Amino acid sequence: xxxxxxxxxxxxxxxxxxxxxxxxxxxxxxxxxxxxxxxxxxxxxxxxxxxxxxxxxxxxxxxxxxxxxxxxxxxxxxxxxxxxxxxxxxxxxxxxxxxxxxxxxxxxxxxxxxxxxxxxxxxxxxxxxxxxxxxxxxxxxxxxxxxxxxxxxxxxxxxxxxxxxxxxxxxxxxxxxxxxxxxxxxxxxxxxxxxxxxxxxxxxxxxxxxxxxxxxxxxxxxxxxxxxxxxxxxxxxxxxxxxxxxxxxxxxxxxxxxxxxxxxxxxxxxxxxxxxxxxxxxxxxxxxxxxxxxxxxxxxxxxxxxxxxxxxxxxxxxxxxxxxxxxxxxxxxxxxxxxxxxxxxxxxxxxxxxxxxxxxxxxxxxxxxxxxxxxxxxxxxxxxxxxxxxxxxxxxxxxxxxxxxxxxxxxxxxxxxxxxxxxxxxxxxxxxxxxxxxxxxxxxxxxxxxxxxxxxxxxxxxxxxxxxxxxxxxxxxxxxxxxxxxxxxxxxxxxxxxxxxxxxxxxxxxxxxxxxxxxxxxxxxxxxxxxxxxxxxxxxxxxxxxxxxxxxxxxxxxxxxxxxxxxxxxxxxxxxxxxxxxxxxxxxxxxxxxxxxxxxxxxxxxxxxxxxxxxxxxxxxxxxxxxxxxxxxxxxxxxxxxxxxxxxxxxxxxxxxxxxxxxxxxxxxxxxxxxxxxxxxxxxxxxxxxxxxxxxxxxxxxxxxxxxxxxxxxxxxxxxxxxxxxxxxxxxxxxxxxxxxxxxxxxxxxxxxxxxxxxxxxxxxxxxxxxxxxxxxxxxxxxxxxxxxxxxxxxxxxxxxxxxxxxxxxxxxxxxxxxxxxxxxxxxxxxxxxxxxxxxxxxxxxxxxxxxxxxxxxxxxxxxxxxxxxxxxxxxxxxxxxxxxxxxxxxxxxxxxxxxxxxxxxxxxxxxxxxxxxxxxxxxxxxxxxxxxxxxxxxxxxxxxxxxxxxxxxxxxxxxxxxxxxxxxxxxxxxxxxxxx
Numbered sequence: 001x002x003x004x005x006x007x008x009x010x011x012x013x014x015x016x017x018x019x020x021x022x023x024x025x026x027x028x029x030x031x032x033x034x035x036x037x038x039x040x041x042x043x044x045x046x047x048x049x050x051x052x053x054x055x056x057x058x059x060x061x062x063x064x065x066x067x068x069x070x071x072x073x074x075x076x077x078x079x080x081x082x083x084x085x086x087x088x089x090x091x092x093x094x095x096x097x098x099x100x101x102x103x104x105x106x107x108x109x110x111x112x113x114x115x116x117x118x119x120x121x122x123x124x125x126x127x128x129x130x131x132x133x134x135x136x137x138x139x140x141x142x143x144x145x146x147x148x149x150x151x152x153x154x155x156x157x158x159x160x161x162x163x164x165x166x167x168x169x170x171x172x173x174x175x176x177x178x179x180x181x182x183x184x185x186x187x188x189x190x191x192x193x194x195x196x197x198x199x200x201x202x203x204x205x206x207x208x209x210x211x212x213x214x215x216x217x218x219x220x221x222x223x224x225x226x227x228x229x230x231x232x233x234x235x236x237x238x239x240x241x242x243x244x245x246x247x248x249x250x251x252x253x254x255x256x257x258x259x260x261x262x263x264x265x266x267x268x269x270x271x272x273x274x275x276x277x278x279x280x281x282x283x284x285x286x287x288x289x290x291x292x293x294x295x296x297x298x299x300x301x302x303x304x305x306x307x308x309x310x311x312x313x314x315x316x317x318x319x320x321x322x323x324x325x326x327x328x329x330x331x332x333x334x335x336x337x338x339x340x341x342x343x344x345x346x347x348x349x350x351x352x353x354x355x356x357x358x359x360x361x362x363x364x365x366x367x368x369x370x371x372x373x374x375x376x377x378x379x380x381x382x383x384x385x386x387x388x389x390x391x392x393x394x395x396x397x398x399x400x401x402x403x404x405x406x407x408x409x410x411x412x413x414x415x416x417x418x419x420x421x422x423x424x425x426x427x428x429x430x431x432x433x434x435x436x437x438x439x440x441x442x443x444x445x446x447x448x449x450x451x452x453x454x455x456x457x458x459x460x461x462x463x464x465x466x467x468x469x470x471x472x473x474x475x476x477x478x479x480x481x482x483x484x485x486x487x488x489x490x491x492x493x494x495x496x497x498x499x500x501x502x503x504x505x506x507x508x509x510x511x512x513x514x515x516x517x518x519x520x521x522x523x524x525x526x527x528x529x530x531x532x533x534x535x536x537x538x539x540x541x542x543x544x545x546x547x548x549x550x551x552x553x554x555x556x557x558x559x560x561x562x563x564x565x566x567x568x569x570x571x572x573x574x575x576x577x578x579x580x581x582x583x584x585x586x587x588x589x590x591x592x593x594x595x596x597x598x599x600x601x602x603x604x605x606x607x608x609x610x611x612x613x614x615x616x617x618x619x620x621x622x623x624x625x626x627x628x629x630x631x632x633x634x635x636x637x638x639x640x641x642x643x644x645x646x647x648x649x650x651x652x653x654x655x656x657x658x659x660x661x662x663x664x665x666x667x668x669x670x671x672x673x674x675x676x677x678x679x680x681x682x683x684x685x686x687x688x689x690x691x692x693x694x695x696x697x698x699x700x701x702x703x704x705x706x707x708x709x710x711x712x713x714x715x716x717x718x719x720x721x722x723x724x725x726x727x728x729x730x731x732x733x734x735x736x737x738x739x740x741x742x743x744x745x746x747x748x749x750x751x752x753x754x755x756x757x758x759x760x761x762x763x764x765x766x767x768x769x770x771x772x773x774x775x776x777x778x779x780x781x782x783x784x785x786x787x788x789x790x791x792x793x794x795x796x797x798x799x800x801x802x803x804x805x806x807x808x809x810x811x812x813x814x815x816x817x818x819x820x821x822x823x824x825x826x827x828x829x830x831x832x833x834x835x836x837x838x839x840x841x842x843x844x845x846x847x848x849x850x851x852x853x854x855x856x857x858x859x860x861x862x863x864x865x866x867x868x869x870x871x872x873x874x875x876x877x878x879x880x881x882x883x884x885x886x887x888x889x890x891x892x893x894x895x896x897x898x899x900x901x902x903x904x905x906x907x908x909x910x911x912x913x914x915x916x917x918x919x920x921x922x923x924x925x926x927x928x929x930x931x932x933x934x935x936x937x938x939x940x941x942x943x944x945x946x947x948x949x950x951x952x953x954x955x956x957x958x959x960x961x962x963x964x965x966x967x968x969x970x971x972x973x974x975x976x977x978x979x980x981x
Contacts, residue, residue, distance in 0.1 A: 032059060033202040036052070048174065052150060052175055054145065054147070055202075056146060069130050069132055070173075071176060072173040073174060075128045076191075077104065093807045104155030108151040129189070152174055157339075161341065163341075168339055172271040172347070178200060180198050180199060187387075194460075194467050195386050196386060198385060198505075200268055204265075206219075206220070207259050211256070213254040215276065215277075217297065217299040219267065220262040221332055223261040235281055251277065264351065272352075273337045277302065279308070288324045292328060295332060295334075297333065299335065299336070300338040301338060307359075314369055314372075319334055319372060324491075325402070326376050334372060346368070354371075355367050370397070373399050388507070390473075393474070398474070398479050401435055411434075428634045439472045439476040442472040445465075445667055449669050453466045454533050456532045463981055484560055500514070525558055526559070529556070529557045530557065535556035536555045537556075537605050539553055539598050542583065544596060548588065551585075552582075561604055564597045567592055567593045572592070573591050575589065602637070612637065626642060627639040629642065631643060635668050643665070643666075651716060651852065653723075653854070654679075655682050655684075663676065669977075674693050677691065688715055688716050694710050695710070708734075709731050710730045723761070726754040744776075746772075746773045747771070749771075757843075767792045767844075769791075774786075779807065780807045781804065786801045786802065787800050788801070798823050800819075819891070820889040823885075824884055832880075837880060839871060839872075839876065857876055871909075872905060874939050874960075886910065887908070888908050891905045892905075901928065903925060921943040923939050924940060925941070933964075933965075934966075
């Protein structure tokens with residue numbers, strides 16, 4: 001019995017210990033890291049010299065045998081770092097870290113603990129991360145103190161966040177810093193420009209030594225009373241200046257130095273900024289909920305001082321609004337500083353934010369307010385920004401435009417929010433749209449094209465455009481949620497979230513849990529669909545009968561939406577409808593209305609708003625009034641807009657042509673688009689022009705991303721006052737690929753019915769094409785390949801065309817390589833117009849705009865236009881060198897200043913004893929102009945055979961000159977359809 005009791009006690013002890021370990025594993029924990037740093041600025045050599053002591057407490061349930069450290073200045077050390085690769089990929093060729101004045105790094109490291117040297121090593125693939133090995137394991141609950149000296153070479157200030165420019169210093173991400181260790185393990189991460197940070201909370205005790213006449217702005221609380229008094233005197237002086245010089249004076253650095261002492265707790269980073277030319281403003285704000293007083297500071301040089309005179313007001317208002325909505329700002333100081341910055345318009349650090357050049361007072365207020373807001377969303381709520389950037393930028397941007405509409409309820413897009421002038425905003429007729437319209441509009445650009453990405457991806461998983469959308473789509477989504485829940489519930493939710501998670505590292509699941517706990521509604525449509533997928537919201541009004549309206553959900557999300565009744569342009573009622581699938585009859589209030597609208601104020605993420613209104617009476621209840629608009633617009637959802645512009649043209653057969661272009665194409669892709677350009681030719685006194693109809697079908701899943709169908713027609717003049725006609729249809733399948741792999745794949749099926757080139761007006765032929773296209777959008781070596789199989793009257797052929805551009809890191813110029821290979825599979829016609837041509841393709845499909853397509857070259861200057869494809873030779877010969885069998889060609893050109901491009905072409909095709917006696921030809925020369933759009937070619941050297949069989953006056957310079965004119969390359973409508981994603 002006693003042994004049995006002992007056994008039970010032993011088992012109970014084991015069971016209890018197991019429960020304790022399980023509880024410990026499930027309990028939230030985070031590491032604590034406290035810093036003591038001494039640093040000196042050498043502004044002659046642009047170096048920092050310092051030492052750091054780090055107290056690291058292991059609150060995890062695990063023993064640690066090593067600690068990863070970020071050495072982020074090393075991201076600037078060479079062009080093989082992740083930072084360099086990202087910048088070069090995003091911004092293209094530039095002189096980067098191979099130049100000493102631009103590059104930066106951290107060195108002189110010697111990690112120790114209690115005078116015991118610690119072994120450490122760089123990660124093989126990341127010179128900005130190191131692994132410090134502990135001499136003995138750091139057990140759960142234990143602490144260790146690690147120290148090291150360090151030296152930082154400060155890079156140029158226009159690269160990213162750390163940098164110097166013209167005596168202004170932004171010292172950020174500058175010291176050795178332990179990586180975060182949490183329940184998911186280590187988060188060692190290289191420094192990136194597009195992709196922010198994740199750090200442990202703790203305290204900072206920092207001593208900064210600089211020449212005595214520098215003004216320093218830094219995280220935390222300045223402890224030097226004498227320095228505070230000096231800053232107060234500068235603030236008093238600045239407040240009395242009515243106008244500032246736009247140029248900063250040159251001030252020699254003091255030979256004497258000062259050491260400034262800063263402290264702060266419950267933060268996870270420290271930044272500081274120094275400039276001898278800083279003006280200073282000082283203010284304070286009383287927070288609305290607790291009456292806590294916060295001191296606010298603005299530091300700025302002369303060049304944008306005229307914008308910064310109200311900077312403290314912007315800081316004060318941001319602190320007030322954010323505290324009211326989310327929870328109180330706990331620190332004693334908050335500062336904004338103008339400094340060198342290459343990563344966006346502003347960047348946040350605990351209690352301080354840096355702002356670059358802004359250009360307008362409203363933009364400055366917007367940036368300061370946004371960055372001050374990051375003290376909540378990244379500062380106190382320490383999200384993992386690298387893994388989930390939407391938590392930080394998206395929620396903060398929601399507060400940003402709530403600030404704007406609260407402080408400026410009449411604010412419109414005409415104030416420059418979109419980065420356009422008032423005159424352009426007025427022209428586009430968006431000046432009266434509410435400010436928050438830009439958030440949902442930015443989302444629509446890619447959503448309509450099916451190029452959007454979920455909001456909860458890792459920062460490196462986004463395209464450049466979609467990384468910007470982690471600001472806009474989540475911001476619009478959270479504002480949508482706020483409108484649905486109401487301000488009271490929404491604010492209570494985020495205040496509760498702040499109370500539970502400030503100074504911690506919440507995850508998306510933690511936020512979703514708080515959202516659902518504080519709402520009486522099911523929010524899965526928001527957390528599981530809008531934020532984490534690319535599913536689209538698209539309700540439409542189908543029918544109306546009395547006070548009932550039939551709403552159809554044509555989208556993928558069953559989300560709630562508002563319905564408004566309109567009478568004489570005035571809203572008479574609004575009701576919220578819970579989400580549903582399929583279709584549903586909704587009963588409306590018994591009020592007099594003449595129109596019903598889904599989401600009149602455009603607060604939801606409905607993708608196709610043109611189907612969101614219906615009239616209560618009339619024949620065309622779902623058609624909005626037609627409204628002509630000059631040139632183009634921004635899409636007005638309560639109008640059926642037809643964009644138009646006058647056009648003029650010329651060719652040798654129609655002579656002068658006048659007409660107009662009509663279209664509905666904008667930056668927001670539509671399911672149906674058209675482009676019609678009718679003209680009248682005064683030469684042959686006949687109609688001319690072209691028209692295109694586009695049908696867009698985004699695909700939700702499967703092998704294809706988009707399917708597009710195009711119908712096109714064209715008529716222009718020909719010989720003897722006749723006209724040629726063409727009708728074509730093209731079906732394009734865009735193969736679904738990762739948006740970030742820099743490759744696009746498309747399959748095109750095309751049929752063309754057109755007049756036979758050179759035949760009588762009544763002769764027509766049909767052509768069928770199967771085309772596979774690969775397009776690389778790499779900034780350095782874009783490679784485009786086009787494999788084409790074509791069947792025409794009595795012929796079939798296979799051809800491969802490609803172009804490769806080799807950009808150089810150090811300069812903007814590039815090497816261009818184009819190649820062609822073609823082979824006829826069958827050729828049973830005597831017509832030479834289908835042959836491969838040394839002097840460029842014969843345009844029998846009428847795909848190009850030619851000034852004199854039916855004339856022999858050298859009749860007039862305009863007959864020397866050619867198409868740079870197939871052989872692409874500019875040199876003229878007669879008879880024209882062609883092949884009905886095969887041909888290969890290689891064309892090389894190089895970019896030089898002033899749009900000059902020396903070129904060399906070489907081609908091979910079977911010789912023809914009756915016409916030409918060799919099979920290999922070459923030419924070289926100079927071409928200049930707008931590449932591939934309008935270029936003039938000067939052949940300087942060429943194969944003797946071409947010279948021997950040229951026109952009689954080929955030796956005359958004017959007859960050697962030929963040109964390329966491709967209006968499709970500069971057509972604004974086509975450019976709109978190619979907006980990068």
